[in-house]
Amino acid sequence: MATDTETTGAGIPTDDTAGYSPDSPAPVIEPPRARTARTPKSTRTNFELYGWLFMRLSGILLFVLVLYHLLIQLVLDGGVTKIGFAFVAGRWASPFWQTWDLVMLWLAMLHGGNGLRTIINDYAERDNTRMWLKMLLYTATVFTVLLGTLVIFTFDPDIR
Amino acid sequence: MxxxxxxxxxxxxxxxxxxxxxxxxxxxxxxxxxxxxxxxxxxxxxxxxxxxxxxxxxxxxxxxxxxxxxxxxxxxxxxxxxxxxxxxxxxxxxxxxxxxxxxxxxxxxxxxxxxxxxxxxxxDMDPFFQAYRDVMPFLVTSGNEPTRERHQTAEDRERFDDTTKCILCAACTSSCPVFWNDGQYFGPAAIVNAHRFIFDSRDEAAEQRLEILNDKDGVWRCRTTFNCTDACPRGIEVTKAIQEVKRALITRRF
The missing domain is CATH 3.10.20.30 (Beta-grasp domain)
Structure with missing residues (x-):
């Protein structure tokens, strides 16, 4: 149903609206949420299912990864003052911490990116706004993930 | 006096x-x-x-x-x-x-x-009822029509008892912040009525309904804010029903 609705946005009455009668009725208010021909068709993919599941699983993993990360970086062994180029170089000499940071980077960026995607979907009102916000988000996510991965793998402790 | x-x-x-x-x-x-x-x-x-x-x-x-x-x-x-x-x-x-x-x-x-x-x-309740119609809120069976009632055990009936209470008043759907935004989300009421048939042992179209609710505007847009459960005048545990549909989708896939 509701495929026969035409938009009459220009006809919304303002203050001066007295004088409507059966012969000149007030303009019809179109339901903004009717399912029309322009409503996207069903996609029949499991993307949202996997996205939902990913959020739960990555959340559990991130809880452990980030908590230990913060503990090591900010609390243990002299706290935040110990962090310097040498400290980072020392940690990334070990493949264990390289993997840890890589996993944390990817999970955190995808988790946060997907979370922001759902927030944009929920709150952006116009299709154009939604599209551009998501483009911005995807660009930032891809850029950060690639840059971080590049740095972790090509880190040179002897750089000057 | x-x-x-x-x-x-x-x-x-x-x-x-x-x-x-x-x-x-x-x-x-x-x-x-x-x-x-x-x-x-x-x-x-x-x-x-x-x-x-x-x-x-x-x-x-x-x-x-x-x-x-x-x-x-x-x-x-x-x-x-x-x-x-x-x-x-x-x-x-x-x-x-x-x-x-x-x-x-x-x-x-x-x-x-x-x-x-x-x-x-x-x-205008049309978008609300459109979402309701989209989840096929009717019994779907195959084979010959039985000459008597379709029997069901008390336990099987109990499985979806809560969601049979819905009166389609739209109190839940119109309290849902995700529905407020663009109204493309199916909304709690439609999912409750899908739940009523998905978990009915006599029905055979659960797979189809789950497929419909697996889509972009289906159950995955639920943010579990519990507005629907609070709003329901019939005391249906709406958010729980939505979670059960999610779980059915996950267990079906894995």
Whole structure:
């Protein structure tokens, strides 16, 4: 149903609206949420299912990864003052911490990116706004993930 | 006896009015033939606090302002016509007693949100029922029609008992912040009614309904805010039903 609705946005009455009668009725208010021909068709993919599941699983993993990360970086062994180029170089000499940071980077960026995607979907009102916000988000996510991965793998402790 | 001078009629009138209170109803009025803007209008009426909000609306419509427009049919919480936002919460006007709303302060009454207001408290329910129709809310079976009833054990019936109580009043869907945004989300009510058939042992289209709700605007848009469970006048655990559909989708896949 509701495929026969035409938009009459220009006809919304303002203050001066007295004088409507059966012969000149007030303009019809179109339901903004009717399912029309322009409503996207069903996609029949499991993307949202996997996205939902990913959020739960990555959340559990991130809880452990980030908590230990913060503990090591900010609390243990002299706290935040110990962090310097040498400290980072020392940690990334070990493949264990390289993997840890890589996993944390990817999970955190995808988790946060997907979370922001759902927030944009929920709150952006116009299709154009939604599209551009998501483009911005995807660009930032891809850029950060690639840059971080590049740095972790090509880190040179002897750089000057 | 103590006041023999008091006229009998006068006394009867006083006794009759004794239990009445003066309550203010602040109603969100909208008439597109008068103004494009909706506005609040206060009505002060004398009413028994043990009456319902619907009785107050009737009193206003019948005795004060006949242009007040709202839906109601059975007036006993079964037909689901008179869901409205009373004091900021979605409720059925016919199940809300005035004494429960602290009537010393103005009681606000407005149309449910997320659906186009047509006039005063009446909204266009088409998008709501469209979502309902989309989940195929009817029994789907294959094979020959049995000559008797389709039997079901008490346990199988119990599985979806909660979601059979839905009266389609839209209190849940119109309390859902995800539905408020673009209205493409199926909404709690449609998912509840899909749940009612997905978990019915006699039905054979659970797979199809799950596939429909697996889509972009299906159950995965639920943010588990529990607004729907709070709003349901029938006490259905709506969010739980949505979670059960999610779980069915996950276990079906893995």
């Amino acid at each position: 103590s006041t023999p001078v008091m006229d009998k009629e006068e006394r009867a009138a006083k006794a009759a009015a004794d239990h009445l209170i003066t309550a203010t109803f602040r109603i969100r009025r909208f008439n597109p033939e008068i103004s494009a803007e909706a506005s609040w209008e206060d009505f002060r009426i004398e009413i028994d606090p043990k009456e319902r909000v619907l009785d107050a609306l009737h009193k206003i419509k019948w005795e004060v302002d006949g242009t007040l427009t709202f839906r109601r049919s059975c007036a006993h919480g079964i037909c689901g016509s008179d869901a409205m936002r009373i004091n900021g919460r979605n409720r059925l006007a016919c199940k809300t007693l005035i004494k429960d709303l602290s009537p010393s302060k103005p009681i606000s009454v407005e149309a449910i949100k997320g659906l186009t207001v047509l006039k005063d408290l009446i909204v």
